[in-house]
Amino acid sequence: MALAEILLNGASFHGGCCRHKVLLSLLGPLISNSKLYSSYRRPGAEPEKKPSWENVDFSFKKGIDHLKTQLSLLKKETQDYLKGPGSHSVNQHLEQTRVLWQFRSQEDLNKWVVSSDVEIGGKSKVYIKLGRNNQAALLYGTLNTEVPRDGETKYSGYCSMRSKPAVGSFNRKKFYDWSNFNSLYLRVRGDGRPWMVNIYTDPYFSHQKDDLYSYFMFTRGGPYWEEIQIPFSKFFLSSRGRVQDNQHPVWLDKASFLEALFEISFEKAVRTLGFTIGDKVDGPFQLEIDFIGLLNDRAHREEFAYETYDKNTPV
16 A cells, blocks of 8 residues: 555656546556555544555456456557558548437447536426437426526526547547548437537636637428538637637547657647537427437538637737
C-alpha cells in the first residue's frame, strides 16, 4: 500500500497527469477497496482505530488479469489505428459516409444517457427505450418549465440525451476523428418540436470545460421519417448558455489515436454528441432516432458560417 502511494504521488509530481492515470488504472484492481487519501471525518466523530492499510484487499491475480486486458485492448487500438478508420489510408479519404450510432438493441441504448432539469430541482421527465420492432431509439417525456422555488434558479424546462464518452485502454479518453467529413447526417421522426444538436468537446484548459457547439434541428411531425443533414460549418460556439463573440469552427481533426495517447493536443477535441429540447412549451414530446452518421458532401464548400474576429487586432 505504501509502495502504491509512493508510485502514484511520484507519477503526479514528476511524470504528469498521463502517467498518473495509467498507474491508477493498473493499481486500481489491486487496491480497489483501499483509501489512498485521508477521508473526511466529522467533528466529534471517533477516529478509525485500524490503519487504512489493513483494509486493503490485495489481489495480485486480479491485477495481472486487468493488466492483460488493458494491454490487449491497447494492441487492438493500435491495429485499428494503423489500418483505419483512424489511419490516413486511401480508403479513408474515399469514404463518403459513416454510421456512428444506430439503435437496434438495448446495448446500443446503453451507450447513451438521458437527463433533465430534475438535476436542478425541476419537474421535467425524460425516458429512452427501443422503438417499434427494435428499429430506432424512442426519446420521450414531458417538459415542465416551472422554476424550482429555491431562490436561485431563474430558468427551467429542458431534457437531453447524450452519448457516453468513449474510454480506451488504461482508462484513457478517446476522441472522434471526423476530419474527412463535413456534415452530420441523421434519420429521425419527431413531433414537430425543435431540438438542439450539441457537440461536446474536451478542452485542454479548464476554463473551456463549458464550451459547446450547437445547431438547431427542426422536426416536421407526422408519420414519416425525415433525413436531416447539418453541416459542421453551421455549429456555433457557446459557453454556459451564452453565444460567444469569438467564434471558430469545430476542430474535427484533433482526435487522433496518438494525440489521445500522449496528450499533446491543445485544441478542443470532439468527445460526445447530444440532443436537447428546451423550447419553453410545456407538454409531452417524443423523438425517434434511427441512426446518426457522418457525410462528406462534395457540394458543400462553406468553411464557416459565422464572422470571425482577430484576437489581437493590429493597430
